[in-house]
Amino acid sequence: MTLDWDRIVAATRQAHAEADAPLCAYLYDLEALAKHAAHVRAGLPQHCEFFYAIKANSDLPLLTALASHVDGFEVSSGGEIAWVRRHFPQVPLIFSSPGKLDSELALALKHDVTVHIESLHELERLGVLARAGNCPASVLLRVNPPLAELATSTLVMGGKPTQFGIAVEHLPACLERLSKEPALVLRGFHFHLLSHQLDAGRHLQLLQAYWRQSKEWCMQYGLSIEHINVGGGIGVNYRQPEQQFDWNQFSQGLATMLMQEEAAADGLKAPRLRFELGRYVSAFCGYYATEVLDIKEAGTRTFAIVHGGTHHFRTPYAQGHSHPFRIVPIDCWQRPYSRPTVSQCRVTIAGQLCTPKDILSSDVPVNALRVGDLLLFPYAGAYAWHISHHDFLRHPHPQHIYLPVANQTYSS
Numbered sequence: 001m002t003l004d005w006d007r008i009v010a011a012t013r014q015a016h017a018e019a020d021a022p023l024c025a026y027l028y029d030l031e032a033l034a035k036h037a038a039h040v041r042a043g044l045p046q047h048c049e050f051f052y053a054i055k056a057n058s059d060l061p062l063l064t065a066l067a068s069h070v071d072g073f074e075v076s077s078g079g080e081i082a083w084v085r086r087h088f089p090q091v092p093l094i095f096s097s098p099g100k101l102d103s104e105l106a107l108a109l110k111h112d113v114t115v116h117i118e119s120l121h122e123l124e125r126l127g128v129l130a131r132a133g134n135c136p137a138s139v140l141l142r143v144n145p146p147l148a149e150l151a152t153s154t155l156v157m158g159g160k161p162t163q164f165g166i167a168v169e170h171l172p173a174c175l176e177r178l179s180k181e182p183a184l185v186l187r188g189f190h191f192h193l194l195s196h197q198l199d200a201g202r203h204l205q206l207l208q209a210y211w212r213q214s215k216e217w218c219m220q221y222g223l224s225i226e227h228i229n230v231g232g233g234i235g236v237n238y239r240q241p242e243q244q245f246d247w248n249q250f251s252q253g254l255a256t257m258l259m260q261e262e263a264a265a266d267g268l269k270a271p272r273l274r275f276e277l278g279r280y281v282s283a284f285c286g287y288y289a290t291e292v293l294d295i296k297e298a299g300t301r302t303f304a305i306v307h308g309g310t311h312h313f314r315t316p317y318a319q320g321h322s323h324p325f326r327i328v329p330i331d332c333w334q335r336p337y338s339r340p341t342v343s344q345c346r347v348t349i350a351g352q353l354c355t356p357k358d359i360l361s362s363d364v365p366v367n368a369l370r371v372g373d374l375l376l377f378p379y380a381g382a383y384a385w386h387i388s389h390h391d392f393l394r395h396p397h398p399q400h401i402y403l404p405v406a407n408q409t410y411s412s
């Protein structure tokens, strides 16, 4: 995924020129998003489906840009169901999350949403609601199989005991319950064991394990399923941005793997593989832009304080990395005071919060940096604004600027 820096830098400079306060903005390149989604989709073999997990970024312009490239949206709350249905009455929806409320299950039934069941208790509740409302539902069982050696990354939701999904020892009870529940139709199994997968080969191994495990359960319990949902989890390499997940290698390997597995299907009808990717879809289109407010030296270290911080852009703190950035130099300086400047040194980028944790990047070598220059942090389109604690200290929110496919800029 090549970033269109020229487009973003130009838009950032324009926003800076128009701003009446130090700049602080998110910019989203919707054209790049649509192209990337089309590329992801084109790489998926036949019999695969591509859903976008909107928890990564549910802004309407992004959903609109993605809608024609995906088979549907994955949602994780009643709020997300309502948001999507308000704007996309027809788009297929699938619903995962632990601790679903009865009201959320009822909303899912009302809006024809496929539900990923996380426990026997949830299964029972959905069955009761579906019968009471005379509203049959499609379900997938989210299972957490013991695959700890394959499920390795910096953020693991399964493969070992966690709060997510149904532990395999409880699968028979869930299947038994489903067999007596006329209102619920089992469509398949759902897996989401990790996020931040950067290795295409290892991801293929994980998917192959899902496939084989599902086949084994189908044979063992006499089931016929339509879908295996293989979750999301493909990562973005923030630490070494030049080494991103190799989508082409992955998609070629997936086609080969599916051909081999389908050939060995022992007469069982092959299910469709469903992806519900979040980070890998929307991270690349987003940028956080912020203006340097102050520069100070403290002992051997240099700190640049920017307009904003982790309350806008929590991603580096959440993932524990030093986020890459580019400097956009602003040469014009017409203020009645001097301009702090550093050169040929390492700089730590800090925000405006009253906490030492408010760090976006640490000890990064820079050629030159001045108060009033802008910093542009890429890969900020997923789990960035939406996971940040916006209202801490009641600082103003950043601008949100969407660069549309049709080459016009609008903001909200």
Ligand SMILES: Cc1ncc(COP(=O)(O)O)c(C=O)c1O
Pocket: 053, 055, 056, 074, 096, 097, 192, 194, 195, 196, 231, 232, 233, 234, 276, 277, 278, 279, 280
């Ligand atoms: C059930 C489920 N599916 C999909 C995703 C999307 O994951 P990612 O953004 O890593 O692709 C998540 C994220 O937590 C999830 O919990």
